[in-house]
Amino acid sequence: MLxxxxxxTDPTSHARRGQLTLNHGVVQTPIFMPVGTYGTVKGVMPQSLHDMGxxxxxxxxxxxxxRPGQEVMQSFGGLHAFEKWDKPILTDSGGFQVWSLGAMRKITEEGVHFASPVNGDKLFMSPEVSMQIQTTLNSDIVMQLDECTPYETKGHLTTEAEARKSMEMSLRWAQRSKDEFARLNNPNALFGIVQxxxxxxxxxxxxERLVEMDFPGYAxxxxxxxxxxxEMLRIMAHTPHLLPAHKPRYLMGVGTPEDLVEGVAxxxxxxxxxxxxxxxxxxxxxxxxxxxxIRNARHKTDHQPLDTTCSCHACAGSAGVPWNEGGRAGFSRAYLHHLDRCGEMLGPMLTTIHNLHYYLNLMREVRxxxxxxxxxxxxAQFKTDRARGV
Structure with a gap:
């Protein structure tokens, strides 16, 4: 369901405000999605993710x-119950990870043969296999298997002919992904990926060819x-706004706060x-x-929080009152500097909460x-503030 x-819509740019309804809930867009590679956003409890929005x-x-494999996932009915997250989940296709294996994999029209980085087993990923795994995971948004076209190929910039060959195979894989998704009667939503x-x-x-296939959403x-x-900004300025206006648009793997605001535009x-x-x-x-x-020595004795305007637990404490509004319950830069220097586990937990809160709050402010x-x-104000410096 999608x-x-x-x-x-914004009259000064291509920016738009939307609402995405999926099987496990409603998502307000534009949105940033935290990455939970192994079924967890590193160092963050599910409740903290809820609390930060x-x-x-x-x-x-x-x-x-x-790891843990399809059998375990099947026994839990999917990823939601396994990791105790009751809101929507998007799963990538596995294509980028297979691509990143380099010499450990061989890409063919049929799919990708590779050695498991975990135990060396010989494995095979195809559009059909990717759809089967993602159906087991029961993710709300499923991504087609695609070949990730590199910027450089064998020491030279990827030529147009090389990029075309890769793009056309991704299109064939898109159709195969769509066919297998339908055969499996997956009740969720499948996105096509522009390469x-x-x-x-x-x-x-x-x-154009993906739109002809009529996916529920596009990346x-x-x-x-x-x-x-x-180069990334050039493609970001060219492609997203050409996608169908009545369907969601997803920019994969991007990026800095500046990239997000520009992407929205x-x-x-x-x-x-x-x-x-x-x-x-x-x-x-x-x-x-x-x-x-935070590792800079100048923070060793600094009593300020990371961001005086931030209401995350690291900056404002459980009361959620920012420093500039009279709050004093958060953790100081000096304390976070100390935790980092000592290798204490609490340090990256608090800084991760802060960074994710910052990204999610940035999207709230954009909306x-x-x-x-x-x-x-x-x-304009965002650019001015970010250029000011801490």
Missing amino acids: QFDLLK AQIILGNTFHLWM GGMYENLRAESL VGGVSVGEPKD QGVDMFDCVMPTRNARNGTLFTRFGDLK AALEAGQFAQFR
């Missing part, structure tokens, strides 16, 4: 197929695969990225006024600006 309602999270088909590398003409062709894939930022409804969680574990925090490196007809003003 229903997408377009609630409002997460509406939909991701699971990773490839890794969950490796074509850095070639706008190939992107347009991929998009833009093959970005954040090593290309320079200006280009018509994107859904985002995911490991950046907020991965950066948190490595000591980089996102704030309204720029990025903060509010769209509802108020003030997205252009919000976009």
Whole structure:
């Protein structure tokens, strides 16, 4: 089941405000989706995800197929019961993970033969296998299996001919994914994925042929695969707003806070990225006024929270009152610096909560600006604030 309602559009850009109804709940868009690779968003309890306003999270088909495997997932009736998450879940197809195996895999028209990175077993992933695994996972949004077109191939920039070959196979796999999804009577929603590398003409062709297949929703894939930022922004400006207006649009694997706001301006409804969680574990925090490196010595005696305007548990404590509104219950930069230096587990837990809260709150503010007809003003202020520095 999928229903997408377009609630409002911005006259100054391609930005739009929508509502996505899925089998496990309603999602307000634009939305950021935290990544839970192995059935968990690292270091974050499900209740904390609820508290910070997460509406939909991701699971990773490839890794969950490796461990714990389909038999275990089948016994729980899917990923929701297994990880105790009662809201929507999107699962990727496994294509990116297979692609990233490099020399350990061989891509053919039939599918991908590879050695398991867990135990070395010889395995095979095809569009049909991906659909079978995702049906077992019972994810609300299922992604077609595609071949992720790299920015570079064997030491040179991927040529148009190489990108075309990859894109056309992804289109054939899209039809096979759709056919198998229907055969399995999967009650959820299947998205097609636009490919074509850095070639706008190939992107347009991929998009047109996928629209002819009439998927419930569409994603833009093959970005954040090593290309320079200006190349990614060029494709982001070209492709999303050309997708059907009455269906949800998902930009896969992107990105920074600036990328999200710019993506919204280009018509994107859904985002995911490991950046907020991965950066948190490595000591980089996102704030309204720029990025903060908690490992810097200057934070050793700083009594301020990470972000004086933030109401997350790390910054504002359980009361949720930001520092600039009189709150003093959160954790100081000095304390988080100390936890990081000592390798204490609580450190990355708190910083992950902060970064995810920041991303989710950014999307809340974007939605509010769209509802108020003030997205252009919000976009300008956002850029000014982020450039100010912490």
